[in-house]
Amino acid sequence: MKEKAKQAGVIPGDRLAVSEEFLPGQHTYDDSGLIRALVAGSVQKDAKNMEISVKPAVEPEVIKVDDWVTGQVEGAQANSANVHIYFHNGKPTYKDFSGMLTLRGLSGGGRGMRRTTPVKPGDIVRCRVFSLVNGIIHLTIDEPDMGVVAALCGNCGKPLLRGNPTRAKCDECGNVEERKLARDFGTTPIEP
Ligand SMILES: [Zn+2]
Known part of the structure; x- marks a missing residue:
């Protein structure tokens, strides 16, 4: 059997095959002998197992605890910053996710010597997801x-x-700025 998995667009309810030809696979159902699509997507035929299934057009992208994301700081307050997420686990995302970056209690800033500016609006930051409480x-x-x-x-x-672990410097004008830098800050290409 040399039939290559054909990619045909289907919408829910579309007839894919009759049950004598194929078994209903993922995202399909058997409607009195007719196999129909349960979701919109592309048809995948598994000739070896005589199974037909639908690959959903849009795989829901879910951000999970312990994932990492990279984005741009849009606004920073004393204890948190808003981050527009552009990369999820190193891959581009177009989902318009935003996250809330906690700046309170960053290590290295002991009592009475808190780091004043870990991030600034416009910075690109790589962050770890540590909680999804309240949908945030x-x-x-x-x-x-x-x-x-x-x-x-x-x-x-x-x-x-890179200046030192907590400072970034500008070779152009000599300006030095405080930041919580990632270990690879200052290397190119930038790894999201
Ligand atoms: Zn400068």
Whole structure:
């Protein structure tokens, strides 16, 4: 059997085959001898197992605890920042996710010596998802690989380079800025 999995677009209820030809696979149902599509997607025929199924057109993308995301800081307050998420586990996402980055209690800022500016609006940050309570994507950068991966100089707008673990510097104008930098900050290409 050389039949290649044919990709035909179907919508729910479309007739795919008769049950003498194929067994109903994923996302299909047997409607009195007719196999129909349960979801919109593309038809997949498994000739070996005589099974027909539908691959959903849109796989729901779900962000889970312990995933990592990369996005841009849109607004920062004293204890949190809003992050527009552009990458999910290193892959682009077009889902318009936003997360809330917790800045409180970042390690390295002991009592009385808190880090004043871990992130700034416009920064690109890599964050860990640590909670999904109340439907909010809660993010943290409190681990070495997480933090700012790219930022621009607040003075002249050129990309900042690594200074030391908590400071980024601008070679162009000499400006030094405080940040919680990811371990690979300052390397290119930037890994989302
Ligand atoms: Zn500068």
